[in-house]
Amino acid sequence: MATVSFCSQKGGVSKSSLARALAVEAARGGLTVKIGDLDVGQGTTVDWHRDRLAAGIEPAVSVQLHKTAKEALRASDGVDLLVLDGPARADKETVEIAKVSDLVALPTGASLDDLRPAVRTANSLTKAGIPAARLLFVLSRIGTDAEADAARAYIKEAGYRVAPGYVPERPAFRAIQNEGRAITEVRYPQLKSAAESVVEALVDAAVGGEESEEGTS
Ligand SMILES: Nc1ncnc2c1ncn2[C@@H]1O[C@H](COP(=O)(O)OP(=O)(O)OP(=O)(O)O)[C@@H](O)[C@H]1O
Ligand SMILES: [Mg+2]
Structure with a gap:
C-alpha cells in the first residue's frame, strides 16, 4: 500500500x-x-463523500474519519492507496502523519503569507527526520503563471521539490465540489486539464515514492 498525505500549517x-x-x-x-x-x-x-454517494457518482471512493494516521493505517487492509487528508493546522500529529506517508504533499498558495508557513512546516518535518525527498509542494489557488513561477522559485530556494503545474483559483472548483465531485471532474476543459496534470504529478510521485532515506535534510 502507498500512503499519500496532505498537510499544511495554514487552513x-x-x-x-x-x-x-x-x-x-x-x-x-x-x-x-x-x-x-x-x-x-x-x-x-x-461530508463531501456523503454528497458523492447520494448523487451516485462513479468512481466511488471510501472515506473514513480517523483521529490519527496510525489508526487510519490500521483500518486500511486491502487498500492500494491510502490518502490522508490532514487537519487544518499542522501540529505534533503532522510528524506522525509524515512518518507513515510515502509522500507528503504540501499544498500552498502564492503569497508569502501562504509560502512562509508552508516552508516552516517542511523545515519542521525535515528536522524531525522526514527526508526532504518525501515532501512535495503543490501550487494551488494560483492567479497567474507569473505568480506560480515566483512561488516555485521561493520553494526551490528553500531546498524543496515542487510538483509541475498548478491549480488556478476559480469558483468552478468550489462549485464542482459542492456537487460531490472532485476538482478533476470540473466541466471546463482547461481547468480540468490543469487539475489533472497536478494530480498526475502526485500519482507519479506517490508510485515512484519508495525513495531511500537519503533526503537532502
Ligand atoms: N483552486 C481553487 N479555486 C477556488 N477555490 C478553491 C480551490 N481549491 C480549493 N478551493 C476552495 O477553497 C476552500 C478550501 O479548500 P480545501 O477545503 O480544499 O482546503 P483545506 O486545506 O482542506 O482547508 P482546511 O484547512 O479547512 O481543511 C474550499 O471552499 C474549496 O472549495
Ligand atoms: Mg480540509
Missing part, C-alpha cells in the same frame, strides 16, 4: 480538494483507494 490551502482528486483519479485508474479524513473537527471530506 484552506486545498488539502481536501487535492486529496479528493487524487483519490478519485487513482480509483478511476483501477486502484482500491481510501481517504482517511484526519480533520476530526471539520470532517469536510466525510
